[in-house]
Amino acid sequence: MKRIAIVGGGIAGLTAAYELSRLASSGVAVEATLFEASPRLGGIVETVREGGFVIECGPDAWVTEKPWARELAEELGLGDEIMPSNDATRKTYVLMDRQLKAMPDGMRMMVPSNLAALDHSDLFSAEAKRAYHDEVNRAAELKASPPQQDESVAEFVQRHFGTEVLEKIGAPLLRGVFGGDVAKLSVNAVMAPFVAMEREHGSLISAMQIRAAAKESNEDAVFTTLQSGLGTLVDRMIAAIPKAWIHLGTAIHSIARDGDSWNVKTSSTQEAFDAILIAAPVHVARTLLQPTDARAAELMEMDASSAVIVAFGFPEATEFSTPPGFGFLVPQDSGSRLLACTFVDQKFASRVPKNGKLVRAFFGGDAAERLMRCGNDEVASVARLELAPILGPLPEPQVTVVRRWPKSLPQYAVGHIERMKELDERLLKIPGLSLLGNGYRGVGLPDLIRDARTAARQIA
Structure with missing residues (x-):
């Protein structure tokens, strides 16, 4: 029987435990112990239902085009609960001079596909609108000279559209998702589809227009959630995991490689495991990994x-x-x-x-x-x-x-992908260890679910 420790019971750790329980029930000789320092599982995914209100305490949805959260929901018998956002009335405003001004229709992040709608918008100055139109005309130049190295989101957006667009919508959008400083965030890590658009088309607007023309009129909604709230996803996974596997209110004090096993210490116990999945927040994971590999811990240092x-x-x-x-x-x-x-x-x-x-x-x-x-x-x-x-x-x-x-x-700072590549190479040399969570390969629910299930299957 292979024994696996999971450190952290947020969505990543919980999904890993669920996947291992699924494998165990299908006959794989594996069992897990899930250690969570707090009194509940699910991390920032939590739903409060009170007085007819369904209130999300963390994320309220997942990005529809990434399939892994939907697949899990359907597997857990929640297919009838899957619900799209009301995209027919989708409109986002920006606060300017204490007034709400609507973003033009056809925007994806800060990139418009409809320049006519942009021209009628009162969100941007005439100078910013000119910068948008000029970006289309600079397609060949932008395609011919993309930076060879990673750059910040701020540099990327300014190269295409200028400072006003960055400050009015680029920075607020990315702060809303990553809580980060656009002058530090890596464009390769947080806006990879747009970097790919630049390489193929030069102009992001041209790329968006081609994409919009190719889309079916009945395209999927941008966001998807569950009717009773995302907390139901957490509840269903917990119900599928053996109760004996779950240890709440149990913080891990240290981990150490000991021969062919991992020695995991809490305040009251010390156990040996064949493998360990660390799904704790990055700053916690870094502290635990420091004695095993100081360079790996250094690569994990991030705001x-x-x-x-x-x-x-x-x-x-x-x-x-x-x-x-x-x-x-x-x-x-x-x-x-x-x-x-x-x-x-x-x-x-x-x-x-x-x-x-x-x-x-x-x-x-x-x-x-x-x-x-x-x-x-x-x-x-x-x-x-x-x-x-x-x-x-x-x-x-x-x-x-x-x-x-x-x-x-x-915060995925400039150079994040390169650092994670080096981190992955180091981890390959440490038997029976995987890192999960939102500090490495994506922050959204689908990314966390995909990574956790993959790691669980590999380690089992």
């Missing part, structure tokens, strides 16, 4: 930003209205401490009771770090104060949910 999420469920939508669409982004120099806000009941169906309204406010960076130290009531008050000048006076919510996620968003 990580924190996030604070505040959700308000209002019982009567007539008392409080939001503009049509999915929500808004907040550029850094806007005077607001917010990072973004989602109009949840407009983004997804079945999220609120009849006539209800649900919004989620996000804080990141320095604002999140400061709010980490505040109580829930104070955090909720700050969120209300930030939202009121933008959306108007907020009525009393029926439900308020506050979540803090410290160091939850690793």
